[in-house]
Amino acid sequence: MPSAPPNPDSLPNASKIFPMQSFDPTPSFYKNHFGLQVFPNSLNSSGAVPETATFLFWSRIMNAFQITRCAGLACLFLLAPLSVSAQVSKFTLPSETPGILDKIYSFDLDGATEAAQHMQQEQPDHPLGFLLEAEAMWWRTWCTSADFRFGMTDARRRPKLESDRRYLELSTRALSLAEAHIKQSESAEMQFYAGMADASLVRLYALRAENRNAARSGVRAREHLLRAKVLDPDLADADFGLGLYNYYVDTLSAIAKILRFFMGIPGGSKQDGVRLLEHAIAQGVLTPNVARFYLALNLHRYDQQYEKALNVLGPLVEKYPANPLFQLARGDLYAKLGRKQQALVCYRTASALPVQNVECRAHVQELVRASIASLGLK
Numbered sequence: 001m002p003s004a005p006p007n008p009d010s011l012p013n014a015s016k017i018f019p020m021q022s023f024d025p026t027p028s029f030y031k032n033h034f035g036l037q038v039f040p041n042s043l044n045s046s047g048a049v050p051e052t053a054t055f056l057f058w059s060r061i062m063n064a065f066q067i068t069r070c071a072g073l074a075c076l077f078l079l080a081p082l083s084v085s086a087q088v089s090k091f092t093l094p095s096e097t098p099g100i101l102d103k104i105y106s107f108d109l110d111g112a113t114e115a116a117q118h119m120q121q122e123q124p125d126h127p128l129g130f131l132l133e134a135e136a137m138w139w140r141t142w143c144t145s146a147d148f149r150f151g152m153t154d155a156r157r158r159p160k161l162e163s164d165r166r167y168l169e170l171s172t173r174a175l176s177l178a179e180a181h182i183k184q185s186e187s188a189e190m191q192f193y194a195g196m197a198d199a200s201l202v203r204l205y206a207l208r209a210e211n212r213n214a215a216r217s218g219v220r221a222r223e224h225l226l227r228a229k230v231l232d233p234d235l236a237d238a239d240f241g242l243g244l245y246n247y248y249v250d251t252l253s254a255i256a257k258i259l260r261f262f263m264g265i266p267g268g269s270k271q272d273g274v275r276l277l278e279h280a281i282a283q284g285v286l287t288p289n290v291a292r293f294y295l296a297l298n299l300h301r302y303d304q305q306y307e308k309a310l311n312v313l314g315p316l317v318e319k320y321p322a323n324p325l326f327q328l329a330r331g332d333l334y335a336k337l338g339r340k341q342q343a344l345v346c347y348r349t350a351s352a353l354p355v356q357n358v359e360c361r362a363h364v365q366e367l368v369r370a371s372i373a374s375l376g377l378k
Contacts, residue, residue, distance in 0.1 A: 094129070097119075108322075175194055195224030237280060247274065277294070317330050335371070
């Protein structure tokens with residue numbers, strides 16, 4: 001989403017964020033890599049880059065970086081296990097996993113948290129229990145952070161909150177456990193969990209506009225996922241994250257793609273991204289439903305393919321009708337298609353659902369009011 005350029009004093013060192021390629025924002029770098037076409041007359045008589053040119057440079061860098069972070073990293077790594085398919089799984093899943101997942105996506109977040117904490121007690125060395133509790137917390141965070149703009153509900157930006165501490169502790173704990181397993185005996189499963197844990201950090205950092213932290217965790221998450229695919233090329237769940245990366249990188253503007261090239265960020269293809277997401281939906285064990293949700297959102301947000309998005313989202317809403325966020329997403333698509341009465345039904349359904357958390361329930365009501373108002377019905 002468009003946002004104001006960041007304060008240049010708070011911007012990260014790109015060589016630390018993208019260690020795969022050195023980066024030196026000095027006058028020689030400006031001349032050799034960007035030239036005066038990008039920054040005409042930007043050097044003063046001493047050869048130094050004045051403050052205004054530096055700010056312009058970093059604004060353009062961060063414009064691309066923020067898009068990549070929010071879309072190609074943050075949304076790339078919104079990895080969250082959902083329902084377990086009937087396929088033979090290469091993951092060693094605790095037996096209670098399906099029940100916890102159903103609670104999360106049925107929006108019984110309190111019940112899911114309690115069950116996840118029980119899993120942590122039963123298997124304190126397994127990262128999944130900590131990731132599942134973080135997942136339950138994330139959907140409550142998404143609910144209370146979302147707003148209705150551009151004809152759709154989405155969680156875009158909010159400040160730091162004290163309640164974030166528990167979420168960060170859970171994600172960090174899951175990461176340390178997964179990495180400990182990797183050191184003892186590397187597996188695609190633990191590389192995947194490590195990627196999920198770093199991804200959990202990314203999405204909160206991105207929501208709070210912490211560019212440096214989001215980038216660092218995002219790069220680590222991507223490395224873990226790619227390593228998981230090396231160890232197990234058939235790991236369709238990793239295709240969810242890699243699919244989103246391909247999709248979002250291909251949505252960058254021309255200047256952002258130029259900066260992506262010089263900063264060493266791998267390219268992507270939207271077509272490949274959709275294909276990988278569809279593969280995760282069809283063959284994944286942990287991510288089919290989350291892949292379905294974000295594919296639908298992206299088809300709505302970026303491609304305006306409302307009918308296709310509605311078809312992708314439909315099975316998820318039918319499976320979890322008690323999730324108000326899924327109802328709002330379907331209502332938004334109906335509205336874009338001009339089916340206002342069907343949109344109204346979805347919005348009213350979301351409003352009537354018994355959301356447990358008081359803050360989330362109140363926020364859903366606000367979102368519903370804004371959504372219904374946008375329909376312009378008398």
